[in-house]
Amino acid sequence: MSFDYDLFVIGGGSGGVRAARVAAAGGAKVALAEEDRYGGTCVIRGCVPKKLMVYASEYSGMIEDGRAYGWDLENKGFNWDHFKTKLKAELDRLEGIYRNLLKNSGVESFDARAKLADAHTVELSDGSKKTAKHILIATGGRPWVPEFEGAELAITSNEMFHLERLPESILIVGGGYIASEFAGIMNGLGVKTTQFYRGEQILRGFDNEARGVVAAEMIASGIDLRLGLNVEKMAKEGAQIRVTDTEGNTHLFDQVMFATGRKPNADNLGLEELGIERGKGGEIKVDQYSQTPVPSVYAIGDVTDRVNLTPVAIREGMAFVETVFNGKPTSPDHELIPTAIFTQPEMGTIGLSEEDAVKQETIEVYTTSFKPMQQSFAGRAQKVLMKLIVSQASRKVLGCHIVAPGAGEMIQLAGIAVKMGATKEDFDRTVAVHPTMSEELVTLKTPTRVV
Structure with missing residues (x-):
């Protein structure tokens, strides 16, 4: 049977766009449908604009710190209109990049809602139908408000x-x-x-x-x-x-x-009619290769509610292409994923928490807490926490937790060591970079507690 496309992707977020581009680069004929803005939650209404707002919000503290360092700075307050105009322009620019990436990869795009008509057919909101050998659902998730008065x-x-x-x-x-x-x-x-x-x-x-x-x-x-x-x-x-x-x-x-909370965008996609099962949270249930019970239909990203992070959706998209188009069955790796939470103070984490680790084995906990030099000099009292969870038996670092300015940057690099299975002695053998906050990770000599 001949199809219009080798692959039809429903959803123009980070995971869907990556899968479409990589499959097309390998010679597949690919189409993608997106009913809203290209770039998905992360680029349009998530991590990117949020991080820009975090940056904007941190300048009030920087101005105070600057004065303490001898700079004659005046804070006339925050201009929301100025910021939101620049933010809108930046999101428009990024959406344009996503559209161009698809176009330059040879992916045909449809600005329409799509749903499954059968195992190999997608119906667009304009009434047209497209057939594909494989269909990939990457429709993401959405914020959810519980029902109550008001x-x-x-x-x-x-x-x-x-x-x-x-x-x-x-x-x-x-x-x-x-x-x-x-x-x-x-x-x-x-x-x-x-x-x-x-x-x-x-x-x-x-x-x-x-x-x-x-x-x-x-x-x-x-x-x-x-x-x-x-x-x-x-x-x-x-x-x-x-x-x-x-x-x-x-x-x-x-x-x-x-x-x-957030809910998977899996309603009115024609799943139930095809016998594709959804979990109690509304997520699309898939196997280790992101495949649904209908062999031609796959799903990746937040709509599957596995690990709801943009880089994970991208990895799942890459694994899908390896499995389906490159003949190399690949299961996305969901173990030991480094994560940053851009709270103020920022937090970076990888591996097991102390609470989870202690349920598995005897552990050594190494911690230090201090005021970072930059803020301490300025008279700010914000505390930094560095914490390692270590297996007493294998000596492996099971978890690393950082609360500090720039914790996200630090945990990305510490995450490589933890993912490789580094031991506490590997950390100890690494010479400290001084003066930095992260040097504390390699100078923790005595356990705070053994549990």
């Missing part, structure tokens, strides 16, 4: 990049990295920031000691972090929003943002 008044991370004006006060609901990052951003931009989280500590799933340091520093920076608290209901009150919390207290905010 829920429609909340915005999500999607809308945070398009605010008409900067609010004077904001409530951010949630305790994951998106909520905690935006709390730092808004606080740094001069917005009176409150964060509700129903759990006992933010950043659930990460190392307890590390997330405790992040939370304490967020509070010290002026964020009103309320743990064990959630929103009961919301109502409009003039130009503001009246929030009733789960303890019965009421608060007024200019804006309320929910970051309480």
Whole structure:
């Protein structure tokens, strides 16, 4: 049977675009459909604009530090209109790059919604149908707001990049990295920031000691972090929003943002009709090669809800091409993935938390906490944490956790060592680069505790 294409990709985010480009570069005839903007969550409404907002929000502290170092600097405040205009232009530029990458790779693009008509046919929103030997679903995820009275008044991370004006006060609901990052951003931009989280500590799933340091520093920076608290209901009150919390207290905010979870974009794709199973969170269930029970249909990225990170989606896309087009069955590697959380302070992590490691074996925990030289000289008291989790039996470094300015940059490099199976003695043999914060990782001589 002949098909219009060797591969049809549904979704123009990082994973789908990479798979389409690489398959086309290998000689496959490829098409891709995207109903919204090319670049997906990361480029358009996630990591890229978020990191630019983090940068913007950090300048208030830099100006204060600059004065302490002898610079005559004046802070006239933050101009949101100036920033959002530049941000929009940058996102437009990046979307153009994604479109050109596809075009230059020979991938045919359709600005349309696509769904499965059968195992080898895609139906576009204009009514046309395209056939393909293989179909790859890479439709990502979306923010989700729970149902409660007044829920429609909340915005999500999607809308945070398009605010008409900067609010004077904001409530951010949630305790994951998106909520905690935006709390730092808004606080740094001069917005009176409150964060509700129903759990006992933010950043659930990460190392307890590390997330405790992040939370304490967020509070010290002026964020009103309320743990064990959630929103009961919301109502409009003039130009503001009246929030009733789960303890019965009421608060007024200019804006309320929910970051309480994300859902896979897998609705109305024709999956159920083809017998493609979805999990309890709505994710597309796939095997170790990203294949669904329909042999011609694959899925990668956040829509599969495995490890929801952009570089992981890209790796899954590459593994898909190796498996399907290069004849080399490749399972994406989801073990020991380094991660950065761009809270303020920043956090970088790879491997096991202390809590998870101790469930497996006897471990040695090495920690140090100090004030970094740059900020200490300026009179800021922000604490840095460096932490290694070491197997007492094998001596392997099982986990590395850093809370510090530039933690994301550090964990990328420390991640190589941990991924290679470096031992504590390998770290010890490495000469320190002085004076740096990261030198502490190779000068930790005595365990803080053995558990």
